[in-house]
Amino acid sequence: xxxxxxxxxxxxxxxxxxxxxxxxxxxxxxxxxxxxxxxxxxxxxxxxxxxxxxxxxxxxxxxxxxxxxxxxxxxxxxxxxxxxxxxxxxxxxxxxxxxxxxxxxxxxxxxxxxxxxxxxxxxxxxxxxx
Numbered sequence: 174x175x176x177x178x179x180x181x182x183x184x185x186x187x188x189x190x191x192x193x194x195x196x197x198x199x200x201x202x203x204x205x206x207x208x209x210x211x212x213x214x215x216x217x218x219x220x221x222x223x224x225x226x227x228x229x230x231x232x233x234x235x236x237x238x239x240x241x242x243x244x245x246x247x248x249x250x251x252x253x254x255x256x257x258x259x260x261x262x263x264x265x266x267x268x269x270x271x272x273x274x275x276x277x278x279x280x281x282x283x284x285x286x287x288x289x290x291x292x293x294x295x296x297x298x299x300x301x302x303x
Contacts, residue, residue: 190225194218274301 197217204212 190221194221197221 199217200214201217201220202212202214203220204210
């Protein structure tokens, strides 16, 4: 909804600007002390269009500069998310390995319990730490 409202406002502003430019075609003189002290005479429509274009470009540059910190925060967050996902994948793989080791040890314990030998005759095997 906000995007639609923004687009509608932009189209209306552009339509008013075009209407204003087309309606004002009389010549106008622009005097700049350093660049053109005698003045430059051009149609008023040209001055209005040039001002609108320069204003648009300056606004776009300011918005791009202002969004720079957000872009860098987004890049930093993406890198952190990638590292966290990699850590999670490693932890899941480690968990699967440990579960497989637990299953193997449980099977070994079950086979040791079924042996008909007295407990004194069984030599314990070293078990790795989990």
